[in-house]
Amino acid sequence: MxxxxxxxxxxxxxxxxxxxxxxxxxxxxxxxxxxxxTYILSLAGKYLCFAMLALAVDLVWGFAGILSLGHAAFFALxxxxxxxxxxxxxxxxxxxxxPNLPDFMVxxxxxxxxxxWYGFDWFGFAMLMAVVVPGVLAAVFGWLAFRSRVxxxxxxxxxxxxxxxxxxxxxxxxxxFGGNNGMTDFKDILGFNVQADSTRSALLVIxxxxxxxxxxxxxxxxxxxxxxxxxxxxxxxxxxxxxxxxPESYKLVxxxxxxxxxxxxxxxxxxxxGIINPSEFAPGxxxxxxxxxxxxxxxxxxxxxxxxxxxxxxxxxFTGALPEVWLYALGAMFIxxxxxxxxxxxxxxxxxxxxxxxxxxxxIAAAHEVTG
Numbered sequence: 001m002x003x004x005x006x007x008x009x010x011x012x013x014x015x016x017x018x019x020x021x022x023x024x025x026x027x028x029x030x031x032x033x034x035x036x037x038t039y040i041l042s043l044a045g046k047y048l049c050f051a052m053l054a055l056a057v058d059l060v061w062g063f064a065g066i067l068s069l070g071h072a073a074f075f076a077l078x079x080x081x082x083x084x085x086x087x088x089x090x091x092x093x094x095x096x097x098x099p100n101l102p103d104f105m106v107x108x109x110x111x112x113x114x115x116x117w118y119g120f121d122w123f124g125f126a127m128l129m130a131v132v133v134p135g136v137l138a139a140v141f142g143w144l145a146f147r148s149r150v151x152x153x154x155x156x157x158x159x160x161x162x163x164x165x166x167x168x169x170x171x172x173x174x175x176x177f178g179g180n181n182g183m184t185d186f187k188d189i190l191g192f193n194v195q196a197d198s199t200r201s202a203l204l205v206i207x208x209x210x211x212x213x214x215x216x217x218x219x220x221x222x223x224x225x226x227x228x229x230x231x232x233x234x235x236x237x238x239x240x241x242x243x244x245x246x247p248e249s250y251k252l253v254x255x256x257x258x259x260x261x262x263x264x265x266x267x268x269x270x271x272x273x274g275i276i277n278p279s280e281f282a283p284g285x286x287x288x289x290x291x292x293x294x295x296x297x298x299x300x301x302x303x304x305x306x307x308x309x310x311x312x313x314x315x316x317x318f319t320g321a322l323p324e325v326w327l328y329a330l331g332a333m334f335i336x337x338x339x340x341x342x343x344x345x346x347x348x349x350x351x352x353x354x355x356x357x358x359x360x361x362x363x364i365a366a367a368h369e370v371t372g
Contacts, residue, residue, distance in 0.1 A: 006346070007219065010302045011212050014051075018044065018208035022201035041200040043316060045272040047309050048207040052214055052265030054292040054308035055301060056258040059218050061290070062299030063227060064254050065234030067152075069286045070159030071262050073166050074134035076280035078263030080170075080177060081133060083276040084117060085126030086186040086194070093187055103185070104178045114176045123190055130267035131260050138259030139252070146248035146255075151237070160283045167281035182277025186270075194271050207268045211305070214261050218301050221257070230254055291334050297344030306345060 003011075021036050021044055028035040053075050060066040087102040096106040101113060119125040141162060145155060173179035192199045221227050232240045233247040240247050270276045288311070296307025311333070318326040341348055 002223070003219065006300075006302045006349075007215070010305055011215065014048065014208050014211055014305070018048070018205050022205050025197055025201050038197055038200055041197070041204050042272050042274075045200070045204045045207050046269060047312050048204070048211050049265045049269035049272070050289075050292070050312055051305040051308040052207075052211055052268070053262050053289050054296070054304040055211070055214055055218060056261040056265070057289045058293045058296075058298060058301055058304035059221070059261070060251075060255055060258045061293060062301075062304075063222050063230045063234060064251050065237075066251060066255065067156045067290070068159045068258075069156045069283065069290065070161075070163035071258070071289055072283070072285035073163035073281055074138060074259040074262035075266035075269070075285075076163075076166070076170075076276070076278075077134045077137065078130040078266030079270040079276040079280055080183075080266075081120075081126050081130035081263075082267040082270040083183040083186075084120040084129075084177075085123060086189060086271060087183050088117070088121040089188045090185070091187075094185070102178075102183070104181065104183070105176070108173055108179075110176070117176070127267060130263050134259040134263035134266075135256050138256045142252045142255040146251050149248070160286065163281050163286055164283050167278050167283075170278040170281060178277065180278065182275060182279075184275040184277075186274060189271050194274075200272070203268065203272050207272070210264060210268060214264070215301060215305065218261075221254070222301070226250065226253075288330070291330065291337075293344075295333060295337050295341075295344055297346030300344070300346045303344050303346035310345070 021041060024034055025036040025038070025041055053071060056074070057068060057071050060068055090102070091099045094103040094106075096103050098106050101110060105113070120129070141159075145158060150158060169175060170177050171180055177183070186194050188194060189199065189203075192202075222230070229240070229245065229250050233245075233250055237247045266280070289308075292307040292311050293304045294307070295303075295311055296305065297303025311330075314329070314333075315326060318329050322329075337344060
């Protein structure tokens with residue numbers, strides 16, 4: 001696996017920023033001008049988790065031609081797995097002081113813990129479920145969809161229907177996941193206070209390491225013979241099938257891998273933002289992830305990370321300074337990229353430097369057709 005200069009710069013930037021923010025938070029006094037507040041750590045960690053989701057979307061959209069408008073479902077499922085673990089760590093410190101049941105179950109009159117909550121008092125089991133549950137759902141969905149040769153806009157609509165169905169399901173109180181309010185008021189993670197600055201700093205650095213690890217894994221996949229076959233499936237699926245290959249098998253593997261990557265991002269997201277509820281399944285979240293990839297540059301991997309950080313930084317600024325114009329700004333950004341930057345920010349950078357070949361122009365119009 002050979003990394004280009006942009007990949008090295010991205011990995012260095014992600015790790016460097018995470019380490020600098022964590023060190024400034026831990027090694028400077030609260031009143032110091034160099035001190036980094038806790039909320040900055042949480043924001044940075046959230047951006048990195050969103051970057052994992054964007055990377056997962058780019059892997060299937062940019063290299064396999066699968067435009068997913070439902071990847072937020074895998075992200076949210078990973079988050080719920082972590083949320084269940086964190087709820088089990090509250091013990092007697094909850095509002096009702098019941099060590100056997102989360103507060104929302106006591107409030108709703110539940111008498112015993114549902115069977116599917118067993119094992120979530122162990123961190124290893126929770127992280128395993130954060131990988132297995134999104135992976136199994138993706139495998140079942142992908143096997144049915146790809147075997148039936150559902151492609152293009154139709155597949156995108158089905159993925160959006162999937163995440164919307166999960167949104168409605170998790171809103172129900174009888175599902176046992178907190179209903180509309182979800183899960184919050186977390187106390188500990190692996191015995192450490194989840195609200196402490198030292199824990200927040202550690203979570204930020206771990207998120208950066210996981211993002212870099214996922215990037216290296218994705219780069220290894222796309223640079224391998226398997227990755228070359230993915231590109232062939234993306235560009236000429238019918239010809240690839242005619243040559244004796246099975247495109248649905250390649251798409252299924254990368255689809256499941258992408259879902260697992262998104263689930264890990266969701267698991268790291270929850271302890272840093274302090275809440276998980278059904279709104280994370282909202283189809284709009286999946287559409288935003290596609291916009292992050294389009295802004296950064298589809299089919300570049302680096303662009304997915306860059307786009308997620310840039311767009312979410314802009315969202316944070318706009319929602320604080322001009323909250324009423326954020327949605328207009330997001331729509332304008334998507335239109336601008338569609339018309340003037342079809343290869344995203346990375347395409348513009350590569351065109352100017354002329355040091356690397358530009359990636360193939362993305363089919364952003366397809367996303368616009370579905371979401372518009």
